[in-house]
């Protein structure tokens with residue numbers, strides 16, 4: 001496991017922190033990893049690593065996209081779509097938020113490769129290539145193409161200090177959602193802090209992320225990517 005961690009692209013400090021967590025709770029770690037591996041086998045895109053170094057193909061489009069119109073969710077516009085598992089989890093989470101008097105406004109969801117291509121080209125034209133890559137993803141490298149990502153609220157830094165933003169920060173993990181680009185992690189994730197951008201990864205993976213990976217999605221994704229490539233492990237299973 002230590003070799004896997006150091007080979008996965010985690011920084012030495014991050015890998016050492018994970019190893020010390022595992023040493024204290026090995027059974028729990030293996031239980032969660034095993035459960036997550038089964039989920040990855042059943043749904044290869046749920047926990048697929050997608051980042052600046054690992055792109056989706058231009059023709060990848062999820063097969064279980066569901067229209068959010070008419071669902072009772074709070075929507076910024078018509079035409080939003082999400083993959084079925086993310087949609088179901090969002091409904092449960094929105095209900096829980098509503099019970100506390102909060103509205104989770106859905107502002108951006110699934111984006112096709114072609115849409116991302118246009119958006120990125122527009123950003124490059126307006127901001128230049130360097131800044132465009134900090135605030136948006138090149139086609140194929142956006143998590144939004146997975147159909148499991150939601151941008152909430154204003155899609156600005158102010159969102160973090162709203163009631164909904166603070167509630168999500170504390171509670172999203174319970175419903176299987178994970179903040180993709182945390183504050184101060186630009187060097188690791190490649191993106192500026194996005195307090196509004198949550199990826200659905202499932203409750204088990206969210207627990208694994210919180211308990212063993214300092215709640216940092218990118219480190220979990222690097223590890224799982226390495227793990228799923230590991231011949232040792234597939235031979236063991």
Ligand SMILES: [Zn+2]
Pocket residue numbers: 108144149150151196197198
């Ligand atoms: Zn986003």
